[in-house]
Structures are given as C-alpha cells and as structure tokens.
Amino acid sequence: xxxxxxxxxxxxxxxxxxxxxDTVVVPAGYTASVIYALGDPLNSATTAFKNDGxxxxxxxxxxxxHDGMEWFGLxxxxxxxxxxxxxxxxxxxxxxxxxxxxxxxSSFFLHANGGTPTLPRPAFEVDKELAIHGVSFVEVKKTxxxxxxxxxxTFNRRFTTLTDVDLTGPxxxxxxxxxxxxxxxxxxxxxxxxxxxxxxxxxxxxxxEENWAGYFTRPTGDNAARGNDKSVTALxxxxxxxxxxSRHGWESAGSDDQYARWINARTGTSTDGSxxxxxxxxxxxxxxxxxxxxPSSRAKKRTGLGRFAHESAAFSLPVVGQALAVYMGDDSRGxxxxxxVSNASWSAxxxxxxxxxxxxxxxxxxxxxxxxKFNSDGTGTWLPLTLAAIPSSYTAYxxxxxGDICINARLxxxxxxxxxxxxxxxxxxxxxxxxxxxxxxxxxxxxAAPTGSQYAxxxxxxxxxxxxxxxxxxxxxxxNGHIVRIKDGAGNAAATTFxxxxxxxxxxxxxxxxxxxxxGLTSDNDFSSPDGLVFSKSTGLxxxxxxxxxxxxxxxxxxxxxxxxxxxxxxxxxLAYSATLSVDTYVGAAPxxxxxxxxxxxxxxxxxxxxxxxPDGKSMFINxxxxxxxxxxxxxxxxxxxxxxxxxxxxxxxxYGAGKRPRSATIVITxxxxxxxxx
Ligand code: FEO
Ligand code: CA
Ligand code: CA
Ligand code: CA
Numbered sequence: 001x002x003x004x005x006x007x008x009x010x011x012x013x014x015x016x017x018x019x020x021x022d023t024v025v026v027p028a029g030y031t032a033s034v035i036y037a038l039g040d041p042l043n044s045a046t047t048a049f050k051n052d053g054x055x056x057x058x059x060x061x062x063x064x065x066h067d068g069m070e071w072f073g074l075x076x077x078x079x080x081x082x083x084x085x086x087x088x089x090x091x092x093x094x095x096x097x098x099x100x101x102x103x104x105x106s107s108f109f110l111h112a113n114g115g116t117p118t119l120p121r122p123a124f125e126v127d128k129e130l131a132i133h134g135v136s137f138v139e140v141k142k143t144x145x146x147x148x149x150x151x152x153x154t155f156n157r158r159f160t161t162l163t164d165v166d167l168t169g170p171x172x173x174x175x176x177x178x179x180x181x182x183x184x185x186x187x188x189x190x191x192x193x194x195x196x197x198x199x200x201x202x203x204x205x206x207x208x209e210e211n212w213a214g215y216f217t218r219p220t221g222d223n224a225a226r227g228n229d230k231s232v233t234a235l236x237x238x239x240x241x242x243x244x245x246s247r248h249g250w251e252s253a254g255s256d257d258q259y260a261r262w263i264n265a266r267t268g269t270s271t272d273g274s275x276x277x278x279x280x281x282x283x284x285x286x287x288x289x290x291x292x293x294x295p296s297s298r299a300k301k302r303t304g305l306g307r308f309a310h311e312s313a314a315f316s317l318p319v320v321g322q323a324l325a326v327y328m329g330d331d332s333r334g335x336x337x338x339x340x341v342s343n344a345s346w347s348a349x350x351x352x353x354x355x356x357x358x359x360x361x362x363x364x365x366x367x368x369x370x371x372x373k374f375n376s377d378g379t380g381t382w383l384p385l386t387l388a389a390i391p392s393s394y395t396a397y398x399x400x401x402x403g404d405i406c407i408n409a410r411l412x413x414x415x416x417x418x419x420x421x422x423x424x425x426x427x428x429x430x431x432x433x434x435x436x437x438x439x440x441x442x443x444x445x446x447x448a449a450p451t452g453s454q455y456a457x458x459x460x461x462x463x464x465x466x467x468x469x470x471x472x473x474x475x476x477x478x479x480n481g482h483i484v485r486i487k488d489g490a491g492n493a494a495a496t497t498f499x500x501x502x503x504x505x506x507x508x509x510x511x512x513x514x515x516x517x518x519x520g521l522t523s524d525n526d527f528s529s530p531d532g533l534v535f536s537k538s539t540g541l542x543x544x545x546x547x548x549x550x551x552x553x554x555x556x557x558x559x560x561x562x563x564x565x566x567x568x569x570x571x572x573x574x575l576a577y578s579a580t581l582s583v584d585t586y587v588g589a590a591p592x593x594x595x596x597x598x599x600x601x602x603x604x605x606x607x608x609x610x611x612x613x614x615p616d617g618k619s620m621f622i623n624x625x626x627x628x629x630x631x632x633x634x635x636x637x638x639x640x641x642x643x644x645x646x647x648x649x650x651x652x653x654x655x656y657g658a659g660k661r662p663r664s665a666t667i668v669i670t671x672x673x674x675x676x677x678x679x
Contacts, residue, residue, distance in 0.1 A: 007432065007540030011561055012679050015524035015597040018555030022648050024624065025601045029672050032600075034656040035621075036092070036138055036149045037665035038064050042156040051652075051659025052639075053112035056124075058131035059158050062138070063094025064110070066623035066664045068197030068312060068426075068532075069610035070205050072292040074139070074155075080203060080293050080352070085614040086142040089155045089292040090621065091205035092610065092666060093194035094134050097248075098626050100633040105249040108636045109628070109661045117633075120252035123259070129248055130258065134160040134191055135207055137292050140621075140668075147619065147668045157295050161190035162258055164298070165288065169365040171303035174403035175272060176231075176282050181257055183274040188283030189261065191299065195331070196312030196426050196532075197610070198287070201324065202350050202359040205290045206302075208310030210331060212284035213239045216264040217246040225266040226278070233397050234408050239332075240264060240281060282407050287313050287328070289360045297357060302364040305340045306385070306409035308332075312426040312533075316493035317434045318346045324363055325493035327436045329424025333445040334455050335410065336418045337372040337427075337438055339382060340364070341494050369406065370496070371418040372486075374460035378568070378586050380419075380486065380498045385412040422446060422461045422478045425547075426533040430485075431540055433566050434492065437485045437503060439530040441547060444477040448577040460484055460500065462575050462585040465513050471553040479550045480506035480516070480528040485588070487567040501567050501586035503542075504596070506530055508551060515575045518587050525596040527551075527560055532609050538617025541678045543599075545608035545622070559600040559608045559622065561678050565589045599678070600669075603650035605629040605662070617676035620669040624650070628662030636661075 013027040024032045039049030039061050046060040055061070070091045073084035097107035106115025106125055110132065115125050139153030150156070159165075165188055167177060177185035195210035220243040223232045235241070251262035261277045268275030285307035291297040305313070308330035316325040326340040343366040353359040370382035383389065385405050394415035399405050405412045422443035429436050446464045447454040454477075457464045467479040483503040488495040507517035509526035521527070532545035542562040569589040576582040602608050602624050610623040628648030635645035643649055643660030652660050671677060 008563060008679060010594045011563065011597045013597065013599065016599060016601055018523070018558070018598070019601050020556055020604065022604045022650055022653060024603060024654070024667060026669055027599060030669055031672055032667050032669045033147065034651040034654055034665050034667050035140060035147050036062055036090075037651055037657055038062050038663040040149065041151060042136070042138065042158065044152050049657060051657060051661050051663065053110060053661070056128055058128055059160055062136055063134055063158065064097045064132045064664055065095040065625050066666055067093035067095040067195050067609045067625060068207065069093070069612050069621060069623060069666070070197050070199040071612035071614070071621070072203065072205070073615065083615055085616045085618065087139070088614070089137050089139050090612065090666065091197065091207070091290065091292050092136045092138065092623070093197055093207055094132065094136060095193055095195050095210070095625070097129060097132060098629050100631070104633065107248070108633050114633055114636045119249050121249045123253040126248070126250050126253040126259065130161045130250065133193065134158060134163070135194055135290065142619065145670070155292065155295055159191055159290065159299055161192050163190050165189070165191060165301055166298055167283070167301045167303060168361060169302050169304035169406070171403035171406045174401070174407065176279055176404060176407050178273045179261070179277055179279050179283065180275055181261065188301065189257070191288050192284050195310065198313030198315065198326070200289070200360060200363075201315055201318045201346070202353050202356055202363070203293070204356045204360055205292050206313045207288045207290065208312060208328070209284050209286055209288065210309045210311060213281065214247045215250065216240060216262050216281055217251055218242050218244055218264050222265045230397055231278070234411065235264070235281065237408070237410055238281065238285070282307070285310065289357065289364065291356045293356070300357060300360060302360070303403065303406045304365055304367055304369065306338055306369050307407050308335065308409055311424065312428065314427045314429045314436060316488070317429060319492065320348050321345050322492065323367070323494045325488070326364070327427045327429070329427055329438055330410070331423050331425050331441070333423055333443050334420035335424065336413045337421055337424050338409070339370050339372070340367050341370065342367040369409065371413040371416065373417065374419040374458070374500060376459040376584055378499055378501065380500050382496045382498070383416040383418060385409060385416065390415045419458065419460060420455050422481065425531045428533050428535050430542075430564070431535050431537050433487070435485050435487045435567055437483055437533055437542065437564070439533045439544060440478070440482050440484055441529045441531050442478050442481040442550065444475065446477040448581060456581070457575070457577065457583045459583055459585050462583045463505065463515055464577070465516060467550055469508060469553065470550050475550050480508070481530050482506060483530055483533065483544065485564070485567055499567050501570060501588050503564050503588045504562070504591065505587070518573065520590040522593070524593060525560060525591060525598055527558060527598070531607065532611060534611040536613055536617060536678070538613060538615065539676055539678050543611050545611070547607040556602050556604060557606055557608050558598055558602065561597055561599050562591065563595040603627040603662075604648040605631070606648070613677065618670065618674065620677045621666055622669065623664065623666050625664050627664070631662070
C-alpha cells in the first residue's frame with residue numbers, strides 16, 4: 001500500500017479514457033459529487049434555484065462560469081485553520097456567462113426565453129448579468145463522508161461588478177484612474193471576468209481579472225474627443241479601438257452609473273475625467289485581494305502587479321528574510337509572463353497575521369514588476385518595468401510615472417523587448433523545487449511564415465503547424481499548446497535571470513507531424529490546450545486541466561496528473577522549418593505511464609477549471625465551467641420541455657438540482673477507500 005504521507009513517485013490510478021459522454025468520469029475507486037452550482041442560494045432568504053430563466057437575486061446566489069478556486073480552512077469553532085480537513089470557505093471565481101454567439105448580446109441560459117439579443121437591453125436582464133459575474137465565498141463542510149455547501153454560513157458572500165473596491169499601490173490616485181465614480185482615483189466599481197486565482201502566504205484570496213476589455217464599448221469619434229492623445233494608444237493596445245461594441249450591451253440599460261460606465265469615452269468637459277468614464281477601463285485588469293475570513297472586509301486591487309488579462313498569481317516558496325515573488329501570465333495571443341518582487345522581506349509572523357489585508361499591503365503595494373525574456377540558449381532574463389528601464393528609443397507611448405507603467409504594463413513590456421508567448425494561462429509553483437510552471441494554452445497567431453499580427457516560432461514558443469483533425473476543420477499555429485517551466489537563478493525570488501525548458505507539449509497521440517508529439521504522449525495521457533495548473537501540497541502532483549477547441553471531436557475537456565522532473569532533465573531539440581528558419585528548444589524528460597495520466601473527463605461543452613484539496617489530500621474540489629456551451633439558441637427558445645436538445649443537461653442528469661439547463665458547478669472528488677487523491 002502507498003504510504004499516507006509524503007510526495008508520490010508513481011501514479012497509482014487507472015487512466016481515464018478520452019470520451020464524449022455528458023458526465024464527469026473519474027478513475028475506478030473514486031467518486032465525484034456536485035456541491036455548488038450556478039444559482040444555488042447563499043442565504044435562507046433566497047429561494048431555491050428553479051433553473052428556468054426566471055430566477056433573480058444573484059447577488060445572493062452562486063454566480064456563473066466557476067473558474068479559479070482557493071481553500072480557506074476552518075476549525076470546529078469557525079476560526080481560520082491551516083490544518084482543518086472537513087470545513088472551509090471556498091473562494092470561487094465566476095468568470096463569465098454562456099453566449100450562443102459573439103453577436104447575440106444576452107446570455108441565453110440565464111433568461112426565460114434566452115433574453116433580449118439586441119440593443120437596447122432591458123435593465124432587469126442586465127441587472128441579473130451584472131450580479132452573476134464576480135466571486136463567491138461559500139462555506140463547505142463534511143458531515144460523515146458527505147460534503148455539502150452551508151446555505152446560511154456567515155462566511156458566505158458575493159463580490160460582483162457592482163461592489164465598491166479600493167485601488168492600492170503605485171497607481172492608486174493616479175490621474176489615469178479618475179472617474180465620475182471616484183474623482184480622486186482611489187476606488188472603482190466591481191471586479192469582472194475573474195479567471196485564475198492565487199492564495200497568499202498570509203492566507204488571503206487573489207483573483208485575476210482577464211477578459212474585461214470586451215465588456216466596454218467605445219464609440220466612434222472618441223479618438224478625436226480625446227485629441228488623439230496617448231490614451232488612444234493605450235486603449236488600442238488593450239483591445240478597445242473606437243467603434244467596438246460591448247459583449248453584452250450593458251451600457252444600453254439606462255443612464256445610471258452602473259450602466260453608463262460601460263461606455264468608455266471622453267464625454268465630459270473636465271481636464272481630468274472627473275465628469276465622465278474616459279478612464280473606466282483602467283479600473284479593470286488587476287489582481288484583486290480579498291479576505292475570506294473577514295466577511296465585512298473590502299476588496300483591494302493591487303496595482304503594483306500590473307494591469308493585463310490576468311490568470312492566476314503564484315508565489316515563490318517563502319524564505320524568511322527574503323523577498324516574495326508573484327508570478328503571473330497575460331492570456332492573450334503574443335502577450336507576456338510577469339513577476340512582481342516585494343520590497344518587504346518575508347517574516348514568519350506574517351503567516352497568520354491579525355490583519356491580513358494590512359499584510360497584503362506590506363508585500364504587494366511596494367516592489368518591482370518584471371517581464372520575462374526567454375533566450376534561445378535555455379536561459380532567460382527578468383526585465384524591470386520602471387521609468388529608468390524604458391529605452392529612450394521607445395516613442396510609441398510616454399509614461400508619466402510608475403502608476404502609468406502599472407496601468408499600461410503591456411506597453412512597458414513592449415518597450416523593453418519581452419518575449420511574446422503562446423497565451424500564458426495559469427502558473428503554479430512546484431512545492432519542493434520552487435520551479436514555476438506556466439501553461440501556454442495555444443496560439444493561432446504563431447506561424448513559420450508570419451504576416452500581419454502573427455509571430456514566428458522562437459525557442460520558448462517553438463511550434464507552428466496545422467491540425468486538420470477536429471471535425472474536418474483546419475487550425476493553424478501552436479494548436480495544442482505547451483507547459484513551460486522556469487527556475488529562478490541566484491537570489492531565487494529576487495533573481496533577474498532564470499533557466500527554462502518545456503515540461504510537456506500538448507498533442508494528439510496519433511499526430512504524424514514531426515514536431516507535434518514532442519513529449520511522446522500516449523492515448524492514456526494525450527491532451528490539448530492546457531489551462532488550469534495547480535500543484536498538490538500533499539502529494540506533490542502537478543494537476544492540469546484543459547480548455548480545448550482542437551481535440552473536442554474526440555474528447556471533452558479533461559484533467560491530468562503529472563509527476564514532473566525539473567528544468568534541464570531532458571534534451572535540446574532543433575525544429576527545422578526551412579533552410580532559413582530553425583528553432584532550438586528544450587524538451588523535458590519524456591513522461592511514462594507512471595508519471596502522466598488522464599484522471600478526469602468532464603461533461604459536454606465544458607472546460608475544467610480551478611482546483612483545491614483539503615490539506616490531507618483526501619478531498620479534491622474542482623470546477624466544471626460552462627457545460628453545454630455548444631447548445632444553440634433554438635434549443636433554449638423552446639424552453640425546458642425541449643431540454644433534450646441542449647447539448648448538456650449536466651448536473652441535472654447527475655441528480656443535482658431542478659430544471660434541465662446546464663449549470664457551471666463545483667464538484668468534490670474523494671477516494672472510496674478514504675485515501676489521498678492520486679495515490
Ligand atoms: Fe479565463 Fe484564459 O482563461
Ligand atoms: Ca484560464
Ligand atoms: Ca483558456
Ligand atoms: Ca471558459
């Protein structure tokens with residue numbers, strides 16, 4: 001039998017097969033149960049979820065599109081505990097809602113008839129969508145061997161797009177954050193498109209704001225209204241060129257601040273933006289810190305960590321007397337990997353502080369933000385993003401101060417020459433080696449012969465190929481993604497150099513092209529488009545999850561477990577594209593059937609997201625995001641009687657809850673013999 005403590009050297013479960021069934025599949029000997037789904041009420045004053053599109057009061061219900069998640073243990077007395085295994089507050093991101101198409105404005109599963117798909121949107125629909133995004137804190141508790149969420153816990157809480165939030169750090173009070181809502185630039189309204197998460201060494205929750213830009217509209221004529229100043233350069237760089245429509249048309253529901261703010265335009269006559277929402281976009285795109293244990297505490301946007309399309313935030317292993325580093329990715333094609341290094345040195349007394357958010361200010365509000373440059377020889381450099389580091393030759397944008405650099409981190413990273421990556425999603429720190437793993441999910445803009453906005457392969461993003469397998473469609477670029485890992489050099493967290501290699505290249509096991517299946521994947525462990533990645537502190541296993549559109553003709557999205565080696569354990573490989581283009585890359589040691597296996601396959605149309613374990617490693621919580629995303633509006637318009645035409649009816653078909661509309665949900669996985677997950 002496997003010992004019940006220590007890190008694993010061999011995976012001891014039977015690999016799950018790829019599959020298309022509308023269910024959660026886990027290995028023999030394991031059980032998966034739904035515990036917290038879209039719409040579940042958080043207090044006793046809120047009615048049971050009917051799941052027919054007529055429910056409201058989402059500020060007191062589970063939000064949609066469960067994503068990143070963290071664990072905050074509670075002892076029997078309801079106090080913070082780092083060792084409790086049967087009671088906790090879960091912090092859960094609610095990233096987005098399910099849309100049939102980019103042009104249909106209402107999220108169809110949320111409304112009785114699919115909602116109003118065109119402008120103007122009715123306020124009662126928009127209010128529902130405003131409240132359904134954000135974060136849940138929800139208590140979960142094990143009674144006997146059964147986990148459930150606690151409907152009336154005093155820890156239960158929602159943050160939404162309407163919650164008043166503080167801005168802290170170098171950009172707080174900056175001229176670029178002044179709005180009609182906050183005329184001194186100290187606050188903003190809400191958090192949005194919360195994707196990856198992190199947990200601080202002092203016990204707070206970090207949530208990353210990812211695809212926030214698309215929720216705003218910017219009217220034609222705004223460039224001229226701004227006098228074509230540098231704010232136009234910044235807005236364009238973050239994806240809001242003038243004349244772009246918003247994702248849901250929230251701005252059309254009324255003139256109140258909660259609707260008008262989604263029009264990011266210069267409409268007032270002030271010089272500083274205090275009478276309009278010209279700077280509203282600058283209030284989103286941050287890592288936000290929240291204290292799960294303090295239900296009346298405020299959320300803090302930590303601007304020192306930079307503004308971009310955030311995924312997770314992973315800390316270096318804390319060492320007393322040394323700086324802390326926070327590693328982060330910017331998930332957009334050709335964007336960058338960053339790290340923030342604290343000015344403060346780690347103190348062991350801060351592991352369980354009296355005031356967690358004050359401790360957050362100590363470590364996250366002063367420090368240095370860096371961006372990664374990967375070299376072709378397997379080394380890399382962390383380039384500081386400071387006024388002094390911006391070369392005088394860079395003229396595309398002029399930075400006024402460090403707050404401007406944090407707000408426009410992408411432009412600063414352009415200026416210093418960072419490496420354009422294949423969509424950095426989650427990162428996580430190996431619990432013993434301290435090496436940091438980054439999923440690079442895929443990149444349709446990577447090409448051997450790039451044109452326009454495309455990029456040539458480089459050593460850290462070495463693949464550009466064509467996949468014709470997914471239902472006859474052709475996809476090009478880095479179709480299947482990869483996982484890169486870095487080892488910081490001397491000084492560890494504060495190091496300005498690192499070494500790197502590629503832990504795994506995603507691939508279909510049968511791929512024939514010479515540069516697709518570089519990691520030698522088999523039918524038991526092949527995958528595409530890695531996204532979530534979390535290390536178990538109990539077993540040391542590297543759990544990673546897929547958000548795939550290239551292999552979904554063969555399998556629903558999945559979760560795998562790996563036992564990785566370390567940077568440099570493999571070999572250099574040269575990919576020769578042509579007589580003039582060849583790329584050296586570094587491929588980690590090939591996995592075996594003992595070190596990489598598929599553990600779970602999810603329901604139809606879902607993405608697998610988020611992962612936490614109880615400290616003993618015996619209860620694992622993950623999220624099933626947007627099952628049924630492939631459903632067409634015609635199926636919804638017919639209403640629940642026609643639910644058979646929804647592509648997914650999960651979790652109703654797993655016995656959870658009313659109605660047939662598919663719902664994002666948290667599930668708990670346990671081993672039937674009571675052992676640790678993966679052993
Ligand atoms: Fe929300 Fe990049 O995943
Ligand atoms: Ca993600
Ligand atoms: Ca993704
Ligand atoms: Ca998703």
